[in-house]
Amino acid sequence: MNKTSKLWTAQFTAIVIMAFLFFLCLQLLTAGFPAFITDIKNNPAQGGLMTTVFMVSAIATRPFVPSLMQKLDNKKLSLISLGFIAVSVALSFGQDSVLLLLLLRVIHGAGFGIITTIFSTMATNIIPAHRLGEGIGYYGMATSVGTSLGPMLALALLEGFSFNILIMISVNLTLLTLFLNLFIKSPRKQVQARATVKKGHFREHAFDRHAFTPAILTAFFSITLGGVVSFLRELGKEANLGATISLFFLVLTVVMVIIRPVSGKMYDSFGHKFIIYPAVISGIIGLTLLAVTQNTMTLLIAAVFYGLAYGTVAPTLQALAVSAVPKEKQGTANAMYFSSMDLGMALGSAGLGLLASYTSYHFIYGFSVVFLVGLLIAYTFIFVVKKKPEDQFVKASEEIGF
16 A cells, blocks of 8 residues: 555545544543542542553553464454443442552453554555655544544533443543444455564564654653643632633644644655754643743643644654554554653653652643753764664663563
8 A cells, every 4th residue: 555655545544533432532541530539538549540541451452463464364453442441441430449549440441452553554555655754644633633532521511410421422532433344345465464474583573673752752751741731620719710721722722733734745855854953842831831830821831842843842742653563563663652752751740640649730840841951961962973873772771671
């Protein structure tokens, strides 16, 4: 399929729609669970733990996914995973036991780790090579719109309805994604690839040293995203912004819809160095504004700057990871990228939630700036100062036992 320059095939369009629905479902609960637990237990650390165990489960599952994708039909694997997700979410209905909900989040997280890897690999496999940045930009736009609308809808619904409404909506969205997946054809190329791929060591399927660099940089950014998704509602309460806090995610969505296709084309035309610096600096400005926000206008301006960063940095690093490996290892690169994203989200949700219990929600957003500054420093050292950036991280990965 990569021999054609056509991007918007029926298959690619269907995958983009499924990705949007799935991430919308995911983020409804990612924002809803911390808010629900924080309210009933009055403990932001326990609220953040709901996101942390979910992400840790996804991280623990993903190394096995590329190997599964080589052995099993991807369509069947995705259908089974979506079924498990629907059941685990449905069992959360009417529950207030933290222990039980944590267990169900573990199951949900494992399914999430499988689905995100399969969907993204389906997409990158059919995107023409010379339009990789643009294609990932559109695919990422779908996931980002779902990621942004989910928290907005969750926070708005929780203002007037119970948490069980979120559970019902999430189950239906998962079932709708499963239904659409029934019409996705398993490409013959994947079947042939499984027949010709040599049986290798588990490490060969779980890790690729060339995707290690962008994966690590992704974790730096997603730590800040974990704080934004999990605790923005509490920041709104602290700043007395009321229900208007959900407008942050609306503005974030609009900005990302605009910037994703643009940043993808800029990546294809000018390379990653041209867009990473302004994007990360934009994120630093957005987090700084969140740290001082006391009114809706400052909140919305922060959403614009952070949306520019999120809509550019995430797809750029994913494109870097995928383009650094052979086509048969794209599943591995995607798994590493999403695992790093999840790791950052887990660390951000748990760590920043714990920090907030001792300081304030305004403080944690100011503190999050440190991670974006760290991203810029690491990126500059790897891609600008050093002439052979990959060799540096390959050596580092070997030294730590990968």
